[in-house]
Amino acid sequence: MAATALPRTFTVTDDTPVDPVKEDQTITFEAISDKTFGDPAFDLEAAASSGLPVSYTVTGSATISGSSVTITGAGSVTITASQAGDDSFNAAANVTQGFIVNKATATITLSDLEQEADGTPKMPTAVTDPAGLEVVFTFNGEAIIPVAAGSYTVVATISDTNYQGIAEAVFELTEAVETGVDDELRQVLVYPNPFTKAIKIEGKNLSAIRLHNLNGQLMLESAATDKIELTIPDLMPGVYLLYLVDEEGRSTVKRMVKK
Structure with missing residues (x-):
């Protein structure tokens, strides 16, 4: 007699771990x-x-x-x-x-604002707080350090990666006191003043003539005789300084106006 098949029921389970669902965050x-x-x-x-x-x-x-x-x-x-x-x-x-x-703000204190023009570049003294910062100067808007006598608007600006600051003042270069200049040099005739195209100069024992603008830039230089005429028609209108030098190297300065 054949055996009778009996039904069987079973459950298959998966034991593989299931990752939990993560939440978003902001x-x-x-x-x-x-x-x-x-x-x-x-x-x-x-x-x-x-x-x-x-x-x-x-x-x-x-x-x-x-x-x-x-x-x-x-x-x-x-x-x-x-x-x-x-x-x-x-x-x-x-x-x-x-x-x-x-940038943090630093201060600049300017001193030595009045000096004597002696033919060399002049500039004021700047002290910064904090100390030791680099300072850049302009004179009448230009970076040229003045040589000639005159009045200059000086602007000092701190040049630093972490600090800023600015100071402004009037810088005066006065004409050098004439020592040992004899009457002949003092009495040199310079005319006309103001001038348009030419300057006439009459005097004794002259050796050189130099014309500077107020920034100290040399505009003209010439050997001199007792009587000379400087023709300078292309010169821009403005105020200039005429240096008269005698044979012994002594000098005097005259302020000239170009119309």
Whole structure:
């Protein structure tokens, strides 16, 4: 007699581990206000919606330790906040904030604002606070250091990567006191004044004539005789300084006006 088949029921299970479903998270990172070089260190306060700690990276004129930012110079700074996630949260999208570190203001004190013109370039003395900063000068808007007697508007500007500052004053170069100049040199005739195209000069024992503008630039130089006419029609209108030099090297200066 044949055996009777009996029905059997069984369940097949899969023991493969199933990864839990991770939640998304976001980072809140508020804008950072601009700073000034010399400002104290400050803390960042970015937060992840997961409650997990946020980390930072920085590029530019600052360093970061943990969440504390230290400014190292003037310029731009970019800070990126990130959160890599864990078993329960996906990595958050990075959030970046940038700000500007402005130059700090320094002061300039100008002195020696009245000096005697002696044929060499002259400039005032500048002291900065903080000390030791580079200062760039202009005289009547030009970078040429003056030589000739005259009144100059001097502007001193700090040239530094982290500091800025400016000072303005009047710089006076007075005509040198004439020592040992005899009556012949004092009595040289120079005419007309103002002049248009030419200057006539009459005197004794003259050896050289030099014409400077008020920035000290030499416009004309000529050997001299007892009677000479300088023709200079292309000279721009303005005030000029005429140096008369005798055979012994002594000199006197006359202020001339070109119409």
